[in-house]
Amino acid sequence: MTTAKKLENSDVAEIGEKFKQLRAFLDLTREDLAEMTGVPLGTLRGIERGLHLPGFNVIDKIANHAQLGQYVLWLLQDEASEEPVAYHSSQLDRPLLVSVSEAVEEALKKKRKKLPIVQKAELIGYLYDQICQNKDKQKTVDMANVIQLVDFAFGMKK
DSSP states (O other): OOHHHHHHHHHHHHHHHHHHHHHHHTTOOHHHHHHHHOOOHHHHHHHHTTSSOOOHHHHHHHHTSTTTGGGHHHHHOSOOOSSOOOOOTTTOOHHHHHHHHHHHHHHHHHHTOOOOHHHHHHHHHHHHHHHHHOTTSOOOOOHHHHHHHHHHHTTOOO
């Protein structure tokens, strides 16, 4: 097994553990979470067991849920913590986050590339943070910048 494959398996297990932690923190069963989000029970079971990563549709359903949305960034971050960290909606610019996510998806599609969800989440988070920190300019997504970062993520040069 290659190092990259081991890292990917580690990411899968880590995210699965975070899903379990979140359910425990909120005192939810897997069935409760499935019912709340509309994510199939089997999908949640596979994520928690480390069999696969959550797809964009799963992350989207959690992000758009009134009670769970505040935890979506914590679920996707590499950093471990004993309890889920809530990012309250007042801290997040949801329309901007959606725009950044869509731009990354579009750039990947244009380049005909795929990234593991953890790497994609890191790229989305990085872009979101960069835009939010740029207080002098409008908070907009520069597609050329997104494509450049996608290229960088794959180690490609223009």
